[in-house]
Amino acid sequence: RVSPSSLFQGPPTKRIPEHLPPDDVRLVVSRVFADVEGLPRFQVGAQADAAELLDAVLLSLHDSVTDEETCNPWCFAHTAFGGVVQESTGQCPCGSDGETQKHRTMLHYFPASLLHREQDAEGQLEAAIHKHFNSDVRTCGLCGKHQLGVRKSLQSAPVICAFVLAWTSSDVSKDWLHSALHEFPDQIDLLKIYDIPEQKEEVIYDVRGFICFYGGHYVCFFFNVTLRQWIFFDDSNVRVVGTLQQVTTQMVDGRLLPLVLFYNRRQKDVPSPPYNRS
Template sequence: MAWVKLFRKPGTGSTGTGGPPGSMLSLALTKGLLNEPGQNSCFLNSAVQVLWQLDVFRRSLRQLSAHFCLGDACIFCALKSIFSQFQQSRERALPSDTLRHALAETFKDEQRFQLGLMDDAAECFENILERIHLHLVSDSAAEACTSKSCITHQKFAMTLYEQHPYFVCGIKECPVTFVTDRDSLKEVERVLERTDRLRSDMFGELLQAANTIGDLRNCPSNCGQSIKIRRVLMNCPEIVTIGFVWDAEQSDLTEDVIRSLGPHLNLSGLFYRVTDENAKKRDLHLVGMICYSSRHYLAFAYHSKSSKWVFFDDATVKEVSKTTNTSLINQINHIYRSLCLS
């Protein structure tokens, strides 16, 4: 399973040649996160590293202090503590125990994210964002949050409505979207087979094909036919997340899907229609990936100040290289496959 993290291109500024733009305020140092034997914290460490390397998220979280604190179960405090250590500590690898304990305490009734047990990095990422929302806006439902202080919805949320030729199903606001299963990935494969060569702007088209397959509703006139839903984007999110899920640890589609990833994504190609003018114009740039193989999570993140991609394997941190966008996916794919075979 791979997570792809993208962010909206700023109007000005660049960090160097060939890489996606970012903030020159990014911290130069990168640190690993410890995962001692029996802790099984790689899923959490990977999610935290991607969140830390997202400049817009890190800066926004740093500016916040007032929140509804839950003591030992406060995920907001625990994440702020790790971010502070990233900035101030001289250690090359730091413990993530505080956040691990806060997650375990928060979800003990559901028996999720418990100490010593392996869990899912994508669900960890989503639940960290959801809990931050609740710590900041405790009386607001997640799908109706318009609070300016809620960085979960201000940075991640997509406002969508679903329509078909006869009616509008309703408006939804979601921080995380686009999870595709094996049947959807087969649809991507069929699209690729019909294409002579992979275009640089084709990634959004492939995702739209995968995300809409089988998404049907019964016709409201009760004629017995099924109608395909069309999704319309109404806002311009700063950060977009995409998840690929396979139904087995080993998949013959893995390499093909990774090769089809594009370092750029335009929201207009991802939806049936986009109504926000800024969203129509903005390109998204790939800035992070969480990868899963052999019961272990790894992360890649773009470090904006050095214009380099960095590989995170718990306490191990390695620079990938200073790379152009066109060679980015090939290099990450090569490194990832090498790790899986080692």
């Protein structure tokens, strides 16, 4: 059975490579998803959504080590990205105590329009995402009449929090993008986005990467913790960009729309990375 994990496997005497050859990655992905419910996905030469591929690869990594939905103990994908989201409705006027549902998630979705946040609520992205996550309503399962608000909480804080932005159009002006990315938050407190019952103190995450798209193409920016610099990646180039401000400037100038945001949980004994915005 072909799995994305095969990219990291080799002869016992051969160490794991420091990077993965792009062509090898494409071939493995193409084989892994050659038959998904009778249809091929993510094939060589075909266009596909990068966020959908990321989600599919993480689920495939899970399936390659366990068929159990409970995933106990957690696999690599769930250990790094996984979280249990609990959705609860309050008491209904009909007398129902409400409902509680739990599901695992490795990606967290919100509309890209939230980047263009207003200055109320201190203009914080966390507040806008929290409001969106808790804006769902659900019909009471007992009476079938009343609409009940859904409260979302995260049962544990993952190592990596990956947010996927839903864009309604790729026709975005530079002015809109500049306004949205101006002073982009280099850190977030996950407690301002989700209720996390087990956490009593702030849970800080530092931004570590972006997957961006333009005109059907994808590029990436990731922070290198050794160089303390942001690095640009595409199909054929790897180069140093510099600071986070230089990253967002390139995104605006090239009209690169952020699709996936990667935030890494900060360890208490590890200092915050020196993001120089100058």
